[in-house]
Amino acid sequence: MGLGVTWAIDWLQLSARKMAEHRVELIELDRAIGDSDHGENMDRGFQAVLEKLTESAPDTPGAALKLAAMALMSKVGGAAGPLYGTAYLRASTALGPQEDIDAAALAAALAAARDGIVARGKAEPGDKTMVDAWTPAVEAANEAVALGADAVAVLAAAAEAAEVGAVTTDPLVARKGRASYLGERSAGHRDPGAVSTALLLRAAATAAGF
Numbered sequence: 346m347g348l349g350v351t352w353a354i355d356w357l358q359l360s361a362r363k364m365a366e367h368r369v370e371l372i373e374l375d376r377a378i379g380d381s382d383h384g385e386n387m388d389r390g391f392q393a394v395l396e397k398l399t400e401s402a403p404d405t406p407g408a409a410l411k412l413a414a415m416a417l418m419s420k421v422g423g424a425a426g427p428l429y430g431t432a433y434l435r436a437s438t439a440l441g442p443q444e445d446i447d448a449a450a451l452a453a454a455l456a457a458a459r460d461g462i463v464a465r466g467k468a469e470p471g472d473k474t475m476v477d478a479w480t481p482a483v484e485a486a487n488e489a490v491a492l493g494a495d496a497v498a499v500l501a502a503a504a505e506a507a508e509v510g511a512v513t514t515d516p517l518v519a520r521k522g523r524a525s526y527l528g529e530r531s532a533g534h535r536d537p538g539a540v541s542t543a544l545l546l547r548a549a550a551t552a553a554g555f
């Protein structure tokens with residue numbers, strides 16, 4: 346049994362709660378190596394997602410993610426808005442009209458999201474960006490699928506790997522985004538976008554009942 350639209354909507358609602366709860370933490374992380382707005386951007390974006398969800402009820406996971414993409418692109422701004430917008434849109438396209446998302450489809454959607462972020466932002470692993478959370482998440486999801494995991498276990502593996510990935514950004518010198526303006530001084534701080542990615546993927550696993 347896979348994951349349906351109820352999961353997708355629960356995920357988006359939980360994401361909004363998590364972005365609100367971690368707003369200040371994300372602002373503080375971005376204060377150290379950016380312009381202090383990542384928590385505000387993400388909170389505002391996911392409040393817009395919630396608003397859109399009250400206006401229309403998506404009937405597939407793909408439709409829910411498309412709704413989220415549109416809200417994020419129009420409301421988040423900065424670097425993260427187009428990057429997350431592209432991620433959710435690519436994931437939505439990968440899922441298509443499927444109503445029941447199995448483990449393989451989920452891993453493919455995560456890979457499509459990551460590929461969208463890379464296509465848009467041109468960051469490589471190790472550049473100290475959200476890609477450092479997404480890439481291990483995609484790898485862990487693919488490994489879980491190969492081992493016969495179900496969709497919930499795929500999300501759990503992805504969330505865990507994203508959390509580890511976010512921590513691995515600490516010693517890195519930023520080569521993309523605002524933090525790269527700091528050069529060597531960006532080392533010793535965690536990347537805010539990698540942390541928000543880990544929070545969002547953890548929310549996906551929690552919404553799936555893990």
Ligand code: ADP
Pocket residue numbers: 375379380382383386387422423424425426428462465466467468473474475476521522523536537538539
């Ligand atoms: P801004 O930097 O425009 O203020 P945010 O603060 O909302 O935007 O988002 C910053 C985050 O965006 C960074 O922590 C990083 O994870 C991510 N980011 C920035 N540039 C890139 C890029 N080129 N590729 C991938 N992620 C990026």
Ligand code: MG
Pocket residue numbers: 375379380381382383423523
């Ligand atoms: Mg910022």
Ligand code: MG
Pocket residue numbers: 380382423424
């Ligand atoms: Mg900004």
